[in-house]
Amino acid sequence: MRMSNAIPHITLEEIDAFRRFNRFYTSFLGALRNDYLRSGFSLAEVRTLYEIDAQPPRAACDVMAATGLDKGYLSRILSHLAREKLIEKRPAHNDGRVKHLLLTPKGRVLLDDLQEKARLEARDTLCALGDEARDELMRSMRSIMRLLPGHAAGDEHTG
């Protein structure tokens, strides 16, 4: 297993530790993710709701840009959410193509409920730690976010 040492002094141990953490955190996130599934809505649907709520009114193409979902797929997600009365697709007055997406009261309630559940879940995890452990966790997370790329566009809405 040769590793071209053209670049800095990065050890195999560091690389493996990095990958180990990624596996670890994938597993950790997997546990949280199942909570969304229990809600009866897919992650894509919840993310879509979340985006629609973020800066209304948004058009489908805004949501597409923000989430990276496929055009056709998103169209069906939106139709589904509209059928479930969670959002409203309102034709834009100034542009006959776009439809403004708005949360209905029912959608608002659902989204708030999901966010509340996610917060409670997060709180449970944090509660299991002591005060100083929690502080250290917070510091470490801030460090990692500062050090790794992607702070700007990162908005996956998972836990």
Next chain:
Amino acid sequence: MRMSNAIPHITLEEIDAFRRFNRFYTSFLGALRNDYLRSGFSLAEVRTLYEIDAQPPRAACDVMAATGLDKGYLSRILSHLAREKLIEKRPAHNDGRVKHLLLTPKGRVLLDDLQEKARLEARDTLCALGDEARDELMRSMRSIMRLLPGHAAGDEHTG
């Protein structure tokens, strides 16, 4: 009876910071995950290969326990991998039900190749950091793994 026994003094800011990190890292991991897709094999298939290699010979039910994959789904994955000559399903001598799963040389090569690619990818990320930044990242990751639950069973094989 102190109040904070029931619920420690966890602030909303902490909860939101925690969730923000989870979103951030989900997004970060998403980038890495696409590399597996480029290999022509699904994450589930690669994880299966990885498990088979971990402590051979393993039976399907061992892999099932380790990965959490559905029984029928795993069965099809194994058939597919066998069709592709990446693994061999060898009937166990002492138990007519189980089939021992073994990597073929071709499977070995593929798995090594994937691991190598993943390491290079990881190295690229680490290379983008300075020495002291990398040290801090390593410390932070170790901290988080130590503080959060799941160190024992965590083996998702993602990056």
Next chain:
DNA sequence: ACTTTTTGGTTGACATCGTCAACAAAAAAG
């Protein structure tokens, strides 16, 4: 004006992913 191109969105066809229940054969338990 009137063509051409681009944009926003829908639809159909389709592959993949993943779950569930029914099933068979071997082994273990009774």
Next chain:
DNA sequence: CTTTTTTGTTGACGATGTCAACCAAAAAGT
């Protein structure tokens, strides 16, 4: 020797996601 459990396969199916064709409105080029 019957019953139950374990191991694995299969069929059916829904959910997820991708791709290309398509349409109508708008923007751009002439």
